[in-house]
Amino acid sequence: MFDRSSLLEPAELSAVSDDALIDAIAAAARASAAADARRLAAIAELALRRCGDEDDERHLWVCDPVASAAAEVAAALNIGQGRAVGQLKLAALLRDQLPKINALFLAGSIDYKMVNTLRWRTLLVSDDSVLAGLDAGLADSVVSWGPLSEQKLVQKIDALVEAVDPDAVWRLQVAARGRDISFGDRDDKTGTTSIWGRLLASDAAIVKQRLDAMARGVCKDDPRTLGQRLADALGALGAGSDHVACQCGSPTCPAGADDKRGSSVVIHIVADQNAVTAQPDPALHGQGPLAAPAHESQQLEPETQQTEADPAPCAEPEARPLPASAAVRRGVGVILGGAIVPAPLLAELIRNGATVRDVSTPGPDLEPHYTPSAKLAEYIRMRDMTCRHPGCDRPADLTDIDHTQPWPHGATHPGDLKCYCRIHHLIKTHWFGDGGWSDRQLPDGTVEVTTPAGKTYTTKPGASLLFPGWNITTTEAPPTGKPPSPPDRTGLAVPKRKRTRAQDHAYRIRAERERNAALITQAQARAEKAKALLAQRRAASTRNAPHRSEAAAPTPQEGDPPPF
Incomplete structure (x- = not known):
């Protein structure tokens, strides 16, 4: 067990060796x-x-007991639903199937990263006795391995698994089936979002060639670097364009046609008035030091002079002075559920064709129907910006609009409406009553969520955190009647699964093991065939070779090279 007495307080650190x-x-x-x-x-x-x-019929619900438990974990740890489900699975595996590894983990001898790697690399082992042997063998070895890179750790674990259960090793084909694209990282710089992933090699070559052609299709006066143009070309490709618009600023540039990034795909950005009226910033593009502020230099000097050998540039672009620094700092936009969009970048989107529309605060009247009007729905989504469950960042434009007091006993009114992603909406709707979920909404959009354990978590609308000047407080939702008690609260059928989560997990493990077994059988058959063919060739070569006596062997002569 870990000895906590070995920990030092921060005040003690300066006095030790x-x-x-x-x-x-x-x-x-x-x-x-x-x-x-x-x-x-x-x-x-x-x-x-x-x-x-295991006999609980709710295991066949889409919002099954695992989903509800994961929502509790997500609220407690302030993490997303997917990560919370992963924590549930890892926790159960450690307790039930890898107890010796779990003991090392509890003692602090191995860390979370190693435990998670051990989990994934042994996931296909289906025999309990084999898994118990692996647990014991890994527990005896893992601490003595010392510091290993992730790749070396995977190789070590796979070697042990291969020795006892070859069908349980993740094969090469998993790399192809594991292709994916991910967006966003906690270290992303303001106004940008990282993207990484894995493509099939052929697809990667196609994308690379297309982006390179688009990036090089602008005129020589475009201020962006090649890397910046490649990044912009990917955005244009996503908007359905076959080119990236040149930003030289000339109205006669043949490469200046709209690339649809500002007009083709709908991306909801909530912004204050200062951000909407800001001017584009030329310093967003190019390389090298930024231009001097306007109060230090009233005129920007060109970096290079045109020579006769240079190709003729496009017509002289219109002057685009740098915006005042105060204007750059004022105003901000936010993509629903996504990144901050600084005012200069938002101004560039507007210049490229993005539509600007005011979001109006709805009046005090309730709407006499279940589905909110387009105007009311837009207000709710812009106010909340994400799913309102604690820890969930699902963008509001991809969520359901939920009545906090269920319709028709709750009103279609901003004081009773909020955004929930589909899984949290289902959990709230069907896991209610004693030992279930409940929530309460205030006129300013604050939501108080109470879990089955009786814990209450408070979430604020995204607009109140990012746009404190926007008054989003509305009148309180008028009561429309006393809600019915369970189980007749909603009258809605629960969406069902074809098989339980456990059955689905077992099915996927079995299918992967069968693929591995087939690959191993095929490899063994090819090896046997190659061995037999080689033996046949050797036999034929022996029969057809001319026979020679020792006396007929050539005698080495002076100066001959050695028989290397």
């Missing part, structure tokens, strides 16, 4: 690993209480 300081770093790392293990142990116990009854 370098050796003790390194020991303090290692001790803190062990404490962090042990804390992670205890978090997962608590999650495993919650999963047992919420999901342990």
